[in-house]
Amino acid sequence: MADVTKRIGLSLGADICWPICYESIMERLDLSIGMKGDRQRFEVERVTIEPFNLQQPVKYDVVIDRLTHWYHTSREWIKKAILLNDLYVYNNPWSLQSNEKQTSYAAMMRLGLPVPETWMIPPKAYKNSADLEPTLKKYARLFDLAAIGDKIGYPLFMKPYDGGAWVGVNKIDNADELRAAYEESGTHVMNLQKGVLPYDYFVRCVGLGPQTRCVNYNPSAPLHDRYMMDHDFLPEEDRQVLEDMTLTINAFFGWDFNSCEALRSNGTWYPIDFANACPDSQVTSLHFHFPWLIKANIRWSVFCASTDRPMRANLDWGPYLKVAGRDLDPREKLREYAKIARKDLEADKFERFCKKHLGHLDEVADAFFGSDVARDAVAQKVRALFPPHEHEEFTELFWQRIQKAREVERAS
Numbered sequence: 001m002a003d004v005t006k007r008i009g010l011s012l013g014a015d016i017c018w019p020i021c022y023e024s025i026m027e028r029l030d031l032s033i034g035m036k037g038d039r040q041r042f043e044v045e046r047v048t049i050e051p052f053n054l055q056q057p058v059k060y061d062v063v064i065d066r067l068t069h070w071y072h073t074s075r076e077w078i079k080k081a082i083l084l085n086d087l088y089v090y091n092n093p094w095s096l097q098s099n100e101k102q103t104s105y106a107a108m109m110r111l112g113l114p115v116p117e118t119w120m121i122p123p124k125a126y127k128n129s130a131d132l133e134p135t136l137k138k139y140a141r142l143f144d145l146a147a148i149g150d151k152i153g154y155p156l157f158m159k160p161y162d163g164g165a166w167v168g169v170n171k172i173d174n175a176d177e178l179r180a181a182y183e184e185s186g187t188h189v190m191n192l193q194k195g196v197l198p199y200d201y202f203v204r205c206v207g208l209g210p211q212t213r214c215v216n217y218n219p220s221a222p223l224h225d226r227y228m229m230d231h232d233f234l235p236e237e238d239r240q241v242l243e244d245m246t247l248t249i250n251a252f253f254g255w256d257f258n259s260c261e262a263l264r265s266n267g268t269w270y271p272i273d274f275a276n277a278c279p280d281s282q283v284t285s286l287h288f289h290f291p292w293l294i295k296a297n298i299r300w301s302v303f304c305a306s307t308d309r310p311m312r313a314n315l316d317w318g319p320y321l322k323v324a325g326r327d328l329d330p331r332e333k334l335r336e337y338a339k340i341a342r343k344d345l346e347a348d349k350f351e352r353f354c355k356k357h358l359g360h361l362d363e364v365a366d367a368f369f370g371s372d373v374a375r376d377a378v379a380q381k382v383r384a385l386f387p388p389h390e391h392e393e394f395t396e397l398f399w400q401r402i403q404k405a406r407e408v409e410r411a412s
């Protein structure tokens with residue numbers, strides 16, 4: 001039996017809390033996994049930024065990437081490492097680059113998911129370029145913004161077609177507000193989307209590999225209270241719909257880690273935002289749900305490294321489109337999509353792997369989330385985000401929510 005070291009790289013930007021917890025739990029787990037005749041040990045390392053030769057080898061088996069959606073040197077290193085060195089990375093950088101919010105709307109409409117009516121409009125302003133004037137003069141049609149607003153109906157939302165972090169998002173109640181928001185929108189290319197209002201549930205369903213967690217979400221609360229601490233708050237069928245939806249979206253686009261926002265209105269779940277390159281992983285927003293995320297991340301990354309999960313060379317939309325063309329009711333279709341997604345995400349194999357090799361994770365993580373190292377990780381993140389006079393109060397708040405999660409977990 002050969003000894004093999006599996007290396008997991010963390011490609012990080014401003015992340016503080018979750019990598020500390022991830023690294024500490026991995027160390028405490030002290031994994032030694034027998035796989036295909038080898039004895040696998042695991043090392044975790046943070047990926048550094050430096051010049052690289054395209055032909056140089058890569059020491060990692062898996063990289064968890066949180067940086068390359070905006071930092072392009074690392075993005076190109078990752079892309080070359082996938083192409084030349086068989087690296088497994090989540091999330092897939094090409095899929096993030098090419099499939100923005102609007103693409104994700106179009107794709108899920110094609111699969112028959114009830115994405116609200118959505119339009120795209122040309123931008124209000126442009127950066128100057130040599131071809132701009134002749135192009136616009138020849139081809140850009142004047143359009144009646146208010147007429148589009150009337151067609152969609154109010155309230156509607158104006159938001160960047162590739163947006164995130166609520167930048168440039170406006171709720172619009174009438175034609176005057178629509179005009180004003182468009183005047184303000186500058187060079188952003190905008191979607192107009194029918195508002196799903198009123199709704200009785202707003203849920204963020206986080207998916208990591210085949211694992212999901214539905215979180216009750218309050219978008220109007222301050223950041224630290226948006227993720228609510230409810231658990232088991234959804235009827236099982238609703239939870240299942242959201243899980244099927246999230247896994248379908250994620251597997252369709254090759255996103256291992258993503259969160260899908262959906263609103264329930266008159267009994268229907270409408271997905272409205274589900275192209276998140278770098279889902280929120282901070283204890284200061286996730287708090288009660290933070291231990292789940294860390295464990296889910298450990299399970300999936302270890303599984304991918306240990307089983308040499310291959311990076312998908314291409315996205316394969318064919319099987320989904322085939323189901324889309326079948327004469328099935330919407331719920332049945334979604335079940336069929338989710339079956340394809342689960343297979344793609346190796347859900348059964350993953351479950352067996354976790355049972356066999358990660359049975360001690362819950363216990364180790366539980367002990368860790370009661371430790372000084374965990375509390376200090378929370379404190380470090382709070383210090384980076386809150387003014388000094390709030391450090392103690394918020395460290396204690398998030399800490400107590402984590403303790404509550406431990407309690408709930410133990411009781412289940």
Ligand SMILES: Nc1ncnc2c1ncn2[C@@H]1O[C@H](COP(=O)(O)OP(=O)(O)OP(=O)(O)O)[C@@H](O)[C@H]1O
Nearest residue numbers: 157163164165166167169193194195196219272273
């Ligand atoms: N069609 C819609 N119906 C109802 N509410 C909407 C709709 N679209 C957007 N919103 C509201 O606007 C918020 C921001 O929109 P959206 O999530 O699409 O943008 P974002 O920039 O990706 O935000 P974030 O990064 O916080 O998820 C949503 O959380 C929701 O409250």
Ligand SMILES: [Mg+2]
Nearest residue numbers: 166261272273
């Ligand atoms: Mg959103």
